[in-house]
Amino acid sequence: MDIDIDYVAKLARIDLDAKQKKKLARQLGDILAYIEKLKELDVASVEPMSHVLPLKNVFREDKVKPSLPVSKVLVNAPSAKGDSFSVPRIIE
Numbered sequence: 001m002d003i004d005i006d007y008v009a010k011l012a013r014i015d016l017d018a019k020q021k022k023k024l025a026r027q028l029g030d031i032l033a034y035i036e037k038l039k040e041l042d043v044a045s046v047e048p049m050s051h052v053l054p055l056k057n058v059f060r061e062d063k064v065k066p067s068l069p070v071s072k073v074l075v076n077a078p079s080a081k082g083d084s085f086s087v088p089r090i091i092e
Contacts, residue, residue: 003025003028003029003032005021005024005025005028006021008024008028009021009024070083
């Protein structure tokens with residue numbers, strides 16, 4: 001399997017010396033050989049999945065709770081109009 005290490009290094013935007021290039025070539029060769037080995041597996045009966053482990057929602061259940069009264073919400077507002085925040089108009 002011929003791997004162009006200079007091309008891969010350029011894509012990754014890294015500078016490699018000769019020793020690093022030799023090591024990277026060996027590692028990439030091992031990875032590609034393993035991929036070829038995986039291609040030999042018969043996966044026709046394996047159902048596609050999005051995750052290898054079952055997922056569950058880790059969030060708490062939504063429950064309706066009483067909220068703050070409007071008067072407390074607006075107490076620190078720089079400007080209020082009725083039961084709403086008042087902000088400067090930015091669109092004409």
